[in-house]
Structure formats: structure tokens, C-alpha cells
Amino acid sequence: MKSRHLIEKEYLLKIKKLKKHNKLYYDDSSPIITDSEYDKLKKDIIKLENNFNFLKSKESPSLSIGSKPSKNFLKSKHRVKMLSLSNAFDLNDLKNFEKKISNYLNLNNYNSIEYSVEPKIDGISASLTYKNKKFILGLSRGDGIEGEIITDNLKTIKDIPILIKKKNFPNDIDIRGEVYIGKKDFEKIKDRFANPRNAASGSLRQKNPNETKKIPLRFIAYTFGYCSDLNFKKQSEFLSLLKAWGFNTNSHNKIVTGIENLVENHQEFEKKRYDLNFDVDGLVYKINNLDLQKRLGFVANAPRWAIAHKFSADSSFSKILNIEIQIGRTGALTPVAKIKPVNIGGVVVSNATLHNEEEIIRKDIRIGDTVNIERAGDVIPHVLSVDIKKRSSNTKKFIFPKECPSCGSKVIKDYNKITKKYDAVQRCSSEGYKCEKIAIEKIKHFVSKEAFNIEGLGKKVVEKFWDLSFIKLPYDIFDLNYSKIEKLDGWGRLSANNLKESIGNSKNINLDKFIFSLGIRHIGQENAKLLSQFFLNIENFNNMTKDFNFNSLANLDGMGETQINSLKNFFSDQINLNVVKKLISILNIRNVIENKKGKLKNKTFMFTGKLSNISRAEAKSLTEENSGKILSNVSKKLDYLVIGEKPTVKKIKQAEELNIKVISQPEWKKLLN
Numbered sequence: 001m002k003s004r005h006l007i008e009k010e011y012l013l014k015i016k017k018l019k020k021h022n023k024l025y026y027d028d029s030s031p032i033i034t035d036s037e038y039d040k041l042k043k044d045i046i047k048l049e050n051n052f053n054f055l056k057s058k059e060s061p062s063l064s065i066g067s068k069p070s071k072n073f074l075k076s077k078h079r080v081k082m083l084s085l086s087n088a089f090d091l092n093d094l095k096n097f098e099k100k101i102s103n104y105l106n107l108n109n110y111n112s113i114e115y116s117v118e119p120k121i122d123g124i125s126a127s128l129t130y131k132n133k134k135f136i137l138g139l140s141r142g143d144g145i146e147g148e149i150i151t152d153n154l155k156t157i158k159d160i161p162i163l164i165k166k167k168n169f170p171n172d173i174d175i176r177g178e179v180y181i182g183k184k185d186f187e188k189i190k191d192r193f194a195n196p197r198n199a200a201s202g203s204l205r206q207k208n209p210n211e212t213k214k215i216p217l218r219f220i221a222y223t224f225g226y227c228s229d230l231n232f233k234k235q236s237e238f239l240s241l242l243k244a245w246g247f248n249t250n251s252h253n254k255i256v257t258g259i260e261n262l263v264e265n266h267q268e269f270e271k272k273r274y275d276l277n278f279d280v281d282g283l284v285y286k287i288n289n290l291d292l293q294k295r296l297g298f299v300a301n302a303p304r305w306a307i308a309h310k311f312s313a314d315s316s317f318s319k320i321l322n323i324e325i326q327i328g329r330t331g332a333l334t335p336v337a338k339i340k341p342v343n344i345g346g347v348v349v350s351n352a353t354l355h356n357e358e359e360i361i362r363k364d365i366r367i368g369d370t371v372n373i374e375r376a377g378d379v380i381p382h383v384l385s386v387d388i389k390k391r392s393s394n395t396k397k398f399i400f401p402k403e404c405p406s407c408g409s410k411v412i413k414d415y416n417k418i419t420k421k422y423d424a425v426q427r428c429s430s431e432g433y434k435c436e437k438i439a440i441e442k443i444k445h446f447v448s449k450e451a452f453n454i455e456g457l458g459k460k461v462v463e464k465f466w467d468l469s470f471i472k473l474p475y476d477i478f479d480l481n482y483s484k485i486e487k488l489d490g491w492g493r494l495s496a497n498n499l500k501e502s503i504g505n506s507k508n509i510n511l512d513k514f515i516f517s518l519g520i521r522h523i524g525q526e527n528a529k530l531l532s533q534f535f536l537n538i539e540n541f542n543n544m545t546k547d548f549n550f551n552s553l554a555n556l557d558g559m560g561e562t563q564i565n566s567l568k569n570f571f572s573d574q575i576n577l578n579v580v581k582k583l584i585s586i587l588n589i590r591n592v593i594e595n596k597k598g599k600l601k602n603k604t605f606m607f608t609g610k611l612s613n614i615s616r617a618e619a620k621s622l623t624e625e626n627s628g629k630i631l632s633n634v635s636k637k638l639d640y641l642v643i644g645e646k647p648t649v650k651k652i653k654q655a656e657e658l659n660i661k662v663i664s665q666p667e668w669k670k671l672l673n
Contacts, residue, residue, distance in 0.1 A: 003405055004054065004428065005437045006326020007334030010351050010380070011048050011055045012459055017041060019059050039281065039310075043087055044380040048353075053524065054329025054441060057459065058449025061301075073140075073148035073205070078127060079174060080225035082141045083301055085284065085308040094259050094285075097307050101287070104296060104304065106615040111258050114288040116235040117265060118222055118253045120308050122279035123180030124200045126154060127225055131172050133164045140204070144301060152209040154179075159219040161246045169245050174225035177247070179204055182277045185216035196279055218278075221247040234288045252276075255288060262309070270311050282310040295618070315374040315384060316349075318342040320367055323354065323398055325405050329441035330521045331428035333401070333411060335360060337383060339373065349373060352381040356424040357400040366395045404428035407435035417561075432573040433473060440466050442519045446474045450525060451517035452506040456499040464488075473575075474517075475582040477503060508588045511538060518580065522566040530558050533629070538589040544571050545580055555637060557606075557620070557630035598627020599672060603639045606631050609647030611665055619668075626672060634660065642668045 018041055042061035049055045061084070088094050098113060107113070127147065129137040138154035139147035154160055157179065181189075181196040181203075193199035203215035221242045223235075232238045236255050243249045252269070256262050266283055273280050287293050287305040296304035318339040326334045335354040342349055352373050354360050363386060365371065370390040371383045402411055409430040413422040433439040444462050447454040457477070465471040468488075470480055480503070486496035509517075516528035523531070534556055535541040544550075550568050553559045570576050605623050607616050607630075619642075620630050631638050634654040641655040641662045655662050663671075 003325025003333035003335065003401070003437075004052075004327025004329070004331055004441070005333075005406060006324040006336040007048065007052050007328045007332065007353075008055065008437070008441050009324070009326050010334075010336050010353065011045065011052075011057075013351070014041060014045050014048070014380075015057045015059050015459070018045060018061065022059075039087070040375065047380050051355075052328050052330070052332050052334065053521070054332060054445070054519070056329075056445050056448050056450065058453065060449075073150065075142065075146045076137065076139055076149050077146045078139060078142075078144070078225060079129075081301075082125060082127060082144045082147070082176065082225065083298065083303055084144070085306055086302045087282075088307050088309045091259065091263055094262060094307070094309065098259055101296065101304065104615045104617055105292060106611065106613060106618075114255060114257050115262065115285045116239070116253065116288045117256045117262070118239075118284045118286070119250050119269070119276075119280045120282045120284045121178040121180050121220060121250075122197050122281050123178040124197070124204055126150070126177060126179050126204070126219070128154065128160060128175045128177075129173075129226075130164060130169070130175065133166075133169050133171075135160065135162050148205070150204055153204050153206060153212040154219075156209055156213040157217045157219050159248045164245050166245050168231065168241070170227055170229040170231075172226070172228035174227070175221050175242070175247065176223045176225055177219055177221035179217055179219050180278050181216060182218060183279070184277060185218075189215065219248060220250055222250070222284075230290070233290055235286050235290065235293075236288055238290075256285075266309050273311065280311075282308050284308050315372055316342045317370055317387065318349075318352075318373050320365070320369050320371055323360075323365075323367055325401060327404065327406050327428060327435070327437040327441075329438060329445050329519055331404075331430065331435065331438055333404070333426045333428065335398075335400070337365070337371070339371070342373065349375055349381045352383050354383060357426060358424045360398055360400070364397070366391070366398055368392055368395045400426070404430065404435060404437075406437035409435060431569055432575040433579070434575065439472070443471060443474055443477075445519045446517045447477065448517075451513055452509060454499075454506050455502045456495070457502070473579055473582075475579060475586060478507065478586050507586065508590065510590050511535070511541065511592055514538070514583075514587070514589050515541065518570070518576075520566055520570045522563045527558060527563055530556055532592050535592075537591040538584055542580070542584060545577050555631050555633045555635055557632040559632075598625075600626040600628030602627075603671075604629045604631050604637055605640045605642055605668070606634065606638055606651070607642045607644065608651045609644030611644040622672065634658065640668070640671075 021038055021041070045061055049060065086097070088097055101107070101113065125141040127139045127141075128135055135155070136151075137149065138151040140150055141147055155162065179200050181199050183196065186196040186199060189199060193202065199215060200217060203212050203217060206212045222239070224238065232241060239249050239253055254265070256265055262285060269283060285307050287296065293303070293305040298304060320337045320339055322338040324336050324338060326336055328334065335356070337352045337354050339350060339352055352371075354365060363383060365383055365386055368391070370387040372385045372387070373381055374384045375381045403409065404411060407428065407430050409428050411426045412429045413426055415422050428435050428438060430438060433442065440463060443466070444459045446452060447457045447462065454477070462471065470485070471477055480500075482496045482500050485491055485499065486493045510532070512529045512532035515523065515531050516525055531541070534553070544567065548571070550564050553564055553567070600623060605628050607619055611619055623630060634641065634651050636658055638655070638658075638660050641651060641660055642665060643652065643662060644665055652662055
């Protein structure tokens with residue numbers, strides 16, 4: 001298995017690559033990779049983050065959509081965010097997608113879900129605002145929250161109606177779609193651009209609309225953002241209306257029910273994708289019923305109700321030059337194969353994850369082996385198999401380190417009480433900042449966008465400042481010597497002052513972000529929010545550095561034994577205690593402001609039994625949206641035990657013994673109303 005250091009190194013290289021392509025695309029208007037290649041890079045990063053929770057970056061695609069709008073254009077906020085889509089690559093991915101939907105909506109019949117199936121064009125997303133039937137504003141996707149105002153450029157596209165005369169057209173609506181160049185049209189201008197997508201991107205972002213007009217851009221509409229008059233109930237109905245209103249829609253759109261039918265349609269469509277007059281990199285599946293879409297809502301930066309089913313993966317053979325061990329923020333050791341660079345699907349691959357020691361043993365992967373490398377969707381490049389016939393007779397089996405390559409601490413595996421097995425991931429047993437590689441990654445996490453969000457203090461800068469001994473612990477960030485910094489190569493007085501200002505601004509931080517910034521294992525953003533709502537202020541949170549009863553957290557929904565033990569370990573380390581105390585003395589950590597408007601304010605709830613027409617996850621979400629709190633155990637702190645079909649009898653008895661009100665699902669709904 002890779003060391004934490006190697007995992008983080010691979011991750012940082014991918015983030016750096018993503019940042020490079022973001023700049024090429026958004027700032028320079030000269031992208032050099034296709035949309036599918038760019039999308040693959042994002043999925044590699046997200047997969048790494050899912051596998052290793054110590055990996056975080058403010059540049060992560062899981063936290064942002066697209067990139068910041070260019071400084072060359074005025075900006076405007078989208079009235080409804082332009083989100084990206086989660087990806088599927090095989091039958092299992094689709095089954096998991098549908099299972100999550102069914103569980104969330106509490107559906108019994110999976111096969112009853114109807115999907116609107118639409119080709120995913122490899123182009124540039126745009127949003128068109130129509131008011132009183134007139135096109136008044138055009139925006140690029142940007143970062144999903146705000147985009148560039150490119151109205152005049154979009155008006156040069158003949159497919160975009162300037163005025164809609166149909167009576168049933170909404171008075172105020174954002175029509176969204178894809179700008180692209182047809183393959184035949186691209187043949188006439190291919191000497192000027194790398195590919196059709198680059199041509200569309202560069203042309204849309206010309207300062208002079210007359211230059212944009214010279215490029216044969218097309219527009220296909222596929223969805224809406226804000227809409228004042230929602231006089232349709234299905235995505236397929238809306239697509240029909242788009243066509244009636246004068247917009248181009250995709251002739252390959254269709255309605256499909258059942259995962260097996262989706263896969264069959266996908267296989268058939270992939271065979272003819274190259275015969276189309278536009279580039280496609282997959283099919284998009286959307287829940288056709290808009291009411292269900294609304295119920296499902298969103299997670300992070302993607303809707304729950306849609307997924308992109310990408311086309312087949314690419315693979316190639318290469319030679320393993322070395323195997324390095326990377327060490328992550330939580331101490332995970334991840335083996336990475338350094339391979340002879342090979343072009344896979346248009347992308348040069350030089351690293352491939354080996355996942356863990358068990359994977360290396362199972363596939364008998366050795367330095368010097370010729371291996372088949374696959375680069376598939378959101379799966380980072382990995383070794384499919386070894387070509388034993390090409391193996392040299394003097395190769396030796398790879399021996400996984402028993403000690404951390406960074407600090408020499410013993411390498412351990414966590415025991416999972418649920419599976420009753422040891423985890424495949426091996427970790428450095430060092431806690432806190434004793435391990436150099438862990439310490440560096442903790443500091444990177446500390447300054448990341450979702451934590452302190454210190455602009456100008458990126459991962460490379462953290463590494464450089466570490467090497468120069470400017471930063472060794474998080475609180476060193478607030479005591480930097482800026483006169484020394486401005487003399488460094490690539491720096492100056494202005495950039496040093498900008499960093500100083502950014503660090504100064506970061507001293508005012510919300511309690512949940514402060515908790516998250518500490519990088520405590522198993523305490524992600526959601527658990528950090530949970531803890532902040534429990535403690536309410538930094539004075540209460542600081543009690544954990546003293547003689548604190550950690551078991552008092554067991555009643556919080558989402559705080560299990562794993563999280564509590566992780567908190568105990570963190571606060572039992574003297575360096576961690578010193579870091580927390582010093583930071584508290586330096587910072588202005590804002591108290592939690594409770595929602596005073598919620599109908600369930602100051603009330604606590606617990607659910608037991610199967611609920612009718614709603615999943616427990618959705619019920620909990622509705623409760624929290626109305627300022628109610630969810631508890632995971634029956635105790636004196638519980639106000640209501642909500643029971644559904646076949647509830648746990650023991651919980652009801654416990655509630656009755658403690659005089660806790662036991663209510664039915666309809667009674668809970670009454671409280672909401």
C-alpha cells in the first residue's frame with residue numbers, strides 16, 4: 001500500500017495539474033485537453049479524497065464547480081447554482097446511484113424510476129436569462145456560483161432566440177445548455193484550434209463579439225435554472241417545450257426505465273457516438289419527475305437526482321520504475337508506482353496507485369514489472385495486471401515498510417469492530433505533529449479553503465515555508481517574518497503584504513471551521529458542525545483540553561465510538577493540546593448563532609421504525625432545517641421519540657420510563673406545519 005506521503009504527493013500533483021488546466025481554460029482561453037480528459041482528472045482527485053480522508057485542498061473539484069470567472073469579464077451570480085454531475089462508469093455504479101435514490105425516497109420498486117436520458121455534449125455550459133420573453137443576460141458556468149457575462153457573444157449564435165413569442169413561455173427563466181462546434185464546421189477552422197471544444201471555449205470568451213461571430217458556434221438547450229412559471233412536471237415535458245419555444249434540443253433524448261435498459265441503451269449509443277456531428281463523452285440520466293428532483297435535492301456540488309454515465313475507459317502498458325510510499329494527513333501509507341510515462345486516452349500518465357499492501361501481494365506487483373495501467377473515469381490510474389512473461393528473473397517482491405518512512409514510528413492497522421477485520425490501510429502510529437509528513441499535511445489542511453481559507457498560502461508555499469523553518473506548527477502562521485518572506489525568490493513586498501492581510505483576515509473564524517481546521521481524524525465538515533452546535537462557543541469546546549467526559553458526545557447523532565475515540569486520541573497528545581490552546585489565544589473564534597425562526601427550535605428528536613413515504617435521512621434533514629436536533633440515543637435530553645412501522649420496543653419503553661413524549665409520524669408532521 002502507498003505511504004501517506006506518496007498518496008499526498010500524487011494528490012498534490014493532480015491538484016496542480018487541475019489548477020494548470022483551470023488557468024488555461026478560464027484565464028487564457030486556450031484549453032489543451034478535452035472535456036472528458038479534464039473531467040477524468042477531477043474524478044481521479046475525488047476518488048483519492050474518498051479513499052483517504054486526510055486529502056483536502058481548496059482547489060478540490062469536490063468543493064468547487066469549474067473555476068473562478070476570468071478577470072477579463074464582468075461577473076454575475078447565478079440565481080440557481082450551475083452544479084456539476086456525479087459520474088458512473090459501470091452497472092454497479094448505476095445500481096448504487098439508484099439504490100441511494102430509492103432509499104432516500106423510501107421507494108419499494110426500483111424499476112419504477114423513470115429517467116430522462118440525454119447525450120452529454122463535450123462543449124461549454126452557458127445560462128441564458130429571459131425576462132418578458134426577451135434574452136437579456138448570458139453567463140458562463142464560471143465556478144457554479146457566479147459566471148462571466150458573455151451576453152453579446154452568445155447573441156451571435158443563431159440557435160439562441162433573442163425574443164420568444166410563444167404565449168406559454170415563462171416571464172422569467174434561465175435556460176441552460178451547451179455551446180459547441182459541429183465536427184463538420186470544425187474541419188474548416190481546425191488549423192486555428194486544437195479541437196472543437198477549445199474552439200468553442202476560446203470563441204465564447206473573445207472580448208470582441210464580432211470575432212465570436214466568425215466562429216460557427218451552436219447551442220443545445222437541456223435544462224433550466226430559475227423559473228417563475230413552472231407549468232411542467234417532468235424533464236421530458238420541459239425538453240418538448242424547449243423545442244416548441246424555438247430552441248435546439250438533442251434528437252437523441254429519450255425516456256428509459258430500469259438500470260438494465262439504461263446500460264443497454266448506453267452500449268448501443270456508444271457504438272454510434274463517433275458518427276454524430278458533435279463530441280459526446282457519455283449520457284446524462286435525470287430523474288424525470290421534477291417533484292422527485294426537488295425532494296432529492298443536492299449533495300456537495302452535485303444533484304442527487306442526476307448522474308453522468310461516461311464511456312469506456314482507456315488502458316495501456318508501461319514499466320514500473322519505482323514504488324514510493326506516500327503519507328497522508330491521517331497517517332495512511334499509500335504505495336504509488338512510478339511508471340515510464342505513457343499516453344492513455346490523450347493524457348500522459350507517470351503515476352499509478354497500488355492502493356495498499358494487500359493489493360501489491362494479490363497482484364504480485366514488483367519494481368521493473370511491465371504492467372497494464374487503466375485510467376478509468378473517477379478511478380485514479382491503477383495497475384490492472386502484471387505481464388509475468390516480461391518479468392526479469394532477478395526481480396524481488398516488494399516489502400512494505402514496518403516503520404513510517406518519515407518519522408520511524410511503528411506502522412499499524414486499525415481493527416474494525418463491525419467487520420471484525422483489520423483495515424487494509426496501514427498508518428503511521430504517530431499522533432499529532434511528531435511525524436514531519438503528517439505535520440506538513442495537517443498544516444496544508446489547516447490553511448485550506450474549507451478551513452482557514454488563507455489565500456496565498458497554498459500547498460507549495462507551505463512546503464517551502466516548512467523547509468525554511470518558517471512554519472512548523474499551525475500557530476506559526478500568525479507570527480511569520482514578512483521581511484524575510486519578501487526577500488524570497490518569487491516574492492516581493494506586495495505579495496508579502498497580501499499574504500499578511502490574508503492571514504490577518506483569517507483570524508476571524510467560525511467555530512465549526514476552526515474545529516475542522518484541526519484535522520482531527522474522522523471529524524469532517526459535518527461532524528465539525530455537529531460539535532460546534534453542541535459546544536456553541538470556544539470556551540465550551542476548550543473543555544476538551546481539560547478533564548472532559550468524552551462519552552457525553554455519544555448522544556449526538558453521527559458521533560459514534562470511532563469519532564469519540566479519535567477525539568480522545570487527539571486531545572491526549574500534548575502537542576495537540578498546546579496547538580489548540582495557543583490558537584484560541586490568538587484567534588477570534590465566533591460563537592454559533594442558533595436559528596431562532598425554526599419551528600422545532602430547542603427540541604430534540606429521535607426516529608425509530610420504518611417511516612411512510614419518506615426515508616429517515618429525509619426526515620432528519622427536514623427536522624434540522626426547522627432548527628430541531630437529532631439524537632441517536634434515548635436519554636433525558638430527548639424531547640420526542642418519533643415512531644414509524646415496527647419501531648424498536650426497547651426504545652419506546654426507555655422513552656416511557658423517562659417521560660419522553662412518544663409521537664407518530666403524522667404528529668411529527670403536525671409539528672412541522
